Amino acid sequence: MDGALRSVSPPTDTPVRDAARRTVRSGFGRVRHLAQLLRQTAWAAPDQRVQLIRFPVDTRLRYALAAFGGGVVFVLAITANVQLSEIVPGSMAWALASLQVFPLLLAAYRPLAAWRISAVGLTLTTFAEIGHAPTPFWPWPVSGCIAYVVLLFVTAQVYGRDVAVGVDLLTAGAVLLPAVALVRLPPVVLAVAAVVVTLVVVLGEAIHSRQEAERHLVAAEEQRRAGLARQAVLEERSRIARELHDVVAHHMSMIAIQAEAAPYKQPGLPEQTLRTFGAIREASTTALTEMRRVIGLLREDDENAERAPQPGIDRIPEMVRAARQAGMQVDLTLSFGREPAPAVVDVSVYRIVQEALSNAGRHAPGARVEIEVLRTDECVQVHVADDGRTSGGPAPGGNGGHGLTGMRERAELLGGTLRAAPREHGGFEVVAELPLDGVPPPRGGLPPEAAVDERAS
Structure with missing residues (x-):
């Protein structure tokens, strides 16, 4: 069991x-x-061609900087040759010094290849000193070490973490350890040298990581701004489409109702006239149905508030009073003739003034804002300006925020123009012209022949 x-x-x-x-x-x-990382760092990975130094455009200054850099490298090579000549023969000293120092000339374009050449030069120096010196405390010349440290930093800064780790390990295993075994380099000196090499590599890799993060942030910020700009345009087009629907749907409904009621108001009309009224009613009803179907695609579930009557020029004084209660200094001038503006233009003028006033309060708090709306026979002119007493408007030369994008989109869809730019003596202004041609004026609306001139106290 x-x-x-x-x-x-x-x-x-x-x-x-x-x-x-x-x-x-x-x-x-x-x-x-x-092992694969070490193999790629040592010889397998192709070197990238980079350009770390951006020379000025001036040709003479470029040649002067190149000559100065070449002179510094040549002086380092001479110094390394002098130190190596005390240990190895002269021709070998020149060759080893060249391998250690002259790769600096390639550091700005081929940093990984330059590091490989310099590392080979340091290792060959260790082997060349066998039998030529009793027991040197430090087998490499100071100038060669300076060049190698610079190449370590540049390589780690250009290629990032993987190559930096490979460079650090190969330096410890192929450059420093042979010196301990062949020329009796003290282990304490080996440990200090390894720590210094690691610190240099870590510093270069940290700068590389920071630069990569900054590039990613810049790219993400550009994508975010582009997305916000597209979203602003789409939202403004959607709102304009809803407003056009609210205005045109009213008139189309009136056409259908009048065409339906005409035979009852005037009995005994000819058959051809009755058929004409029937065709008008059917066409207007079909157009209204198709318009509502298309505009319905633009509406969202949470946009019920947009179905309310849209504000117009007559609501601008109310908006100005609210701004004054919020602490803004606003001067308002409204001038419109006997005929009221078309409903589409009426709503657009209100939206442009609303956005311009909001931008002035946001970007120039404490500044005095002047609003002028003028109705002519051809167009409605809108001028909103602030004196920018504190921080002013958007930066000169820029395209402004997404609100300006929406205002421009609204003006262009109505065939008008809009200009938003800094003023010559400080501040910011928005100037828009919305034409009246081609837009039928509504019946009713603003009272005939009105003018309002309000001044902030």
Whole structure:
């Protein structure tokens, strides 16, 4: 019985074995990844051609900077040759000094290749010193070490974390460790050198990571601004479409009702006239149905408030009073003739003044704002300006915010123009002209022959 139970019961060490297998498999994977990284850093990975130094446009200054850099590298090479000549023969000293220092000339364009050449030069220097010196405390010339540290920093800063790790490990394993075994470099000096190399590589990689993060932030900000601009245009077009629907639907409904009621108002009309009225009623009803179907696609579930009557020029004084209660200094001048403005233009004028006044309160708090709306025979002119006493309007030369984008879109859809720019003596102004041609004026609306001139106290 006990034997049967032992044969049926599962082994108790299965989870432990699975965890051990996963650990070993993960360890082998990391070792394989590290070996591949070292191989690519040492010779397999192609070097990228970069340009770290952007020379000025002036040709003479460019040549002067290039000559100065070449002179510095040449002086470092001479210094390295002098130090190496005390240990190895002269021709070999020049060759080793060139391998260590002259790769600096490639650092601005081929940093990884320059680092590889300099690392080979330092390693060959270690092998060349065997038998030529008793026990040097430091086998490499100071100028060669300076050049190598610069190449370490540039390589880590250009290529990022993976190459930086490979460069650090290869420096410790292929440059520093041979010196301990061949020329008896003290282990303490080896540890200090390894720490210095690691710090330089970490600094370069940190700068690389920061630059990458800044580039990603700039790209994300550009995408966000483009998305907000597109959203502003779409929202403004949607609102304009709803307002056009509210205005045109009213007149189309009146046409259908009048065409339906005409035969009852005037009995005994000819059959051809009755058919004409019927065609007018049917066409207007069909057009109204199609318009509502298309505009319905633009409406959202939470836009019930937009179905309310749209404000117009007659609501601008109310808006100005609310702004004054909020602490703004606003001067308002309204001038319109005997004929009221068409409903579409009426609503657009209100929206433009509303957005311009909001921008003035947001970007120039405490400034005095002047609003003027003038109705002529051809168009309605809108002028909103502030004196910018505190912070002024949007930055000169810019396109403004998304509100300006919506205002321009509204004016262009009505065939008008809108200009928004800084004023010559400070502040910001918005000037718009909305034509009346082609837009039928509504019946009713604003009272005939009105003029309002209000001044802020």
